Amino acid sequence: MSQFEISRKNSEFWNELCGSGLAKVLGITDSSPESLKKFDDWYFDFYPYLFDYIPFESMKGKNVLEIGLGYGTVSQRLAESGANYTGLDIAHGPVSMVNQRLAQNNLPGSAILGSILEPQLPAVTFDYVIAIGCLHHTGNLKFAIEQCHNLLKPGGQLIFMVYYAYSYRRFRMTPLLTIKNMVKEAFGYRGVVGNGSNRQRAAYDASSNGGGAPHTDWISERSLKDYCGAFTSFKASVENIDQESPFRSTPRKDLLKTRWPSIVGLDLYATATK
Template identity: 30%
Template sequence: MPSSEAARPLVSVIMIYRDAARFIDEAIASVQAQSLPDWELLLVDDGSSDRGPEIASAWHAREGGRIRLLQHPGGAWRGTAASRNLGLRSARGSYLAFLDADDVYEPERLARHVACLEADPALGVVLGRELYWHSWHAGSPPDWISGPALQPGRRYTPPDALLATLLTRGAAIPAPCSITFRREEWLAQDPIPERFHGHYEDQVLICRLLLRYPALVIEDCLARYRQHPASLTEGNAPLERVAGSAANRARAEFLDWLRGELAGVGCLSPELVTWLDAEAAAVAGAGERSGRSWRRLARHSLPQAARVPVGRALNRWRGRGARRRAMQQVAQFERGRAGRSSLAAARDYWNERIDDTRLSDHPRGSAGFYAALDAHRLRKSDYLLDYVDFAAWAGHDVLEIGCGAGLDLVRFARAGARVTGVDLASRALELARGCCAVAGAQAELVEADGAHLPWPDASFDLVYCLGVLPFAPDPAGVVAEAHRLLRPGGTAIFMVYNRHSWMQLAARLGFLRLGHADAPGFRVYSRTEFARLLQPFVNCRMSSARLPLGQAGRRGAAARILASGMRPVLGPFGWHLLARCRKAL
């Protein structure tokens, strides 16, 4: 009987997919049609909700052990980095290759790459060229072939292949479908950092390989890299031009990671430092364009009487010159760095600032103290009692991620829910215990990171997470955990801060300060970015709240006068961006 080592396939192809029913059949068929017969295909389902898994299962039934089906626990969405890592850990082949579910291999793709690796045992990586494939759809732009940053036929010693790619104007790091590498080379690497859950995770892996292992570039174009609006490559083009978009933040994070990686292998030359600085400045400089959306609002949406004063204020803001714009770029880049803060930094910050004693004259921990905190909360979130029907959760299991002082936990408990609260900060949990004790409410309270929670799948009916994602070190991980912990048909309620809000504008004009804007990882979201973050859920209803109409003091009175009769116009510009999401049955 052959050993398991003898039964190992020559090459493992890893295909990650999510809601890819439209294209996955063609992608799998292109692997099945390879002239090299000794392969296995790993199909990694990243939380699909369409027919993609059915198509994958049908291929598995036809091909048997050559096609293997993988998914995350509970069928959860974990993002592209976690899914590639799952495929890499599970692969058995001597060589590894990727094919995304919307791309296609030519029949000689595996044979040609494997032959190069077999002919040179010291070779770690083979790079081909790929067709940027538009013509699959009628009326699309012409196809084009990648290159020529790297010279075909040349064997590059590390890190020359990567440096040539980075420093060639207009060149791109090769696509995943055009690279094959030895399994042993991967085993020497760390997993792809899972914070790269939607952009750049493939480039992180490819950069690591090209920094460390000899690479051969071949002339052959043996993969078709499909371009369509839902693909990452095609989709990034417009996103890169949107100020503060998810793609811009992802690129800033990738550039920061790349700087550290280059420094770690001792090849951070002055030329590369200049290139990295220029790229980072280009990403940060997109923030300058964000004022244009507000100028369009002033020109087209505001009543005629308000356009002149608002327009003048915007022009004064814009006219503060290059120094102001440079400061904004630095601030945006520093916020991006803060967004990658450690759990320890976030925990320390909130342990110091969770309790604002200025909100109450009552002794800390007393009934009057908590009543003052609650009154302040309801002034800030005057929509809360209308938006959340606390009584509807009687008899249900409710988890609050980021419970803070426990004010909403008590509301759920008083309504008859079985409540559990989680917070990263121990001082927050002390306050929450005191709040529950004063109210006579029962709650389980746990100190934990919201992206790594201890309960089994499908433990709760409601996950409640207001104002946490803007500060979480791993917001996508928090959303994935919420999805995992919900029972089928369960509800999640999230709140983030609205990038296109009246408060953002007021803060930029110097009229107010945003609370906790100095916190590690503080970020704001557009509706598009928020929707992308909530991808694990199949049904999300989004709305905005917290308009200036309810603010206190002289500024609040002025805001109410200015905003009188403008509620329909201001509706989308509330500071709080809310989403009510449902997990599929």
């Protein structure tokens, strides 16, 4: 697909809020403060390590841009922290949800419609750019990171999560491709692992009808560091695991206490400082 087509399909796909399936399981049928709190409590309990990466306590008075808004859980927490909050999403649904959250909680800030590949925002403006689980869907991960760099002030930080190329799920679903990429990287290749089949993409992000996200990239820590070469510093670690093969017999909360998430986890959490 062309970049235009990827962006168009992303706008359609992500209009259904990321987390809609979970909301249904939790019995959430509206967007009242009580229902959203129920969603948010589950979310932060499921991803407890988010607080290790996003310094909410340091956001007060800072210009913060969040990219990829989903159900707005992180968005509301950022605004509640006292940040000068701006949200950016390619789809109307998340933008509407975040603006509703801000309004009904009397929080400052706003969410706007747009793409990080073509941000209608002034350069050198933000102290933080937060992007949890979205840059790998843009169709051009490297350029998306470059755009984030442009938007940051000197000393500002890009804090983001992308999908890890060498997770247990990748080894299980695409063992030959994963090993091939490891060999390529050993010989100097730096870049993403391709878009993959609908089945592979849906294993990470699926709509209510089971379709996978229009585009997904997976990347190693080594290649991600190369993509962040314009930043003065970079650090990353592997997180997240699910109760699935080969860990099906162990509850997820117990799995999170093991070393497996830091070795073959699903996600890379990175902080790059301009």
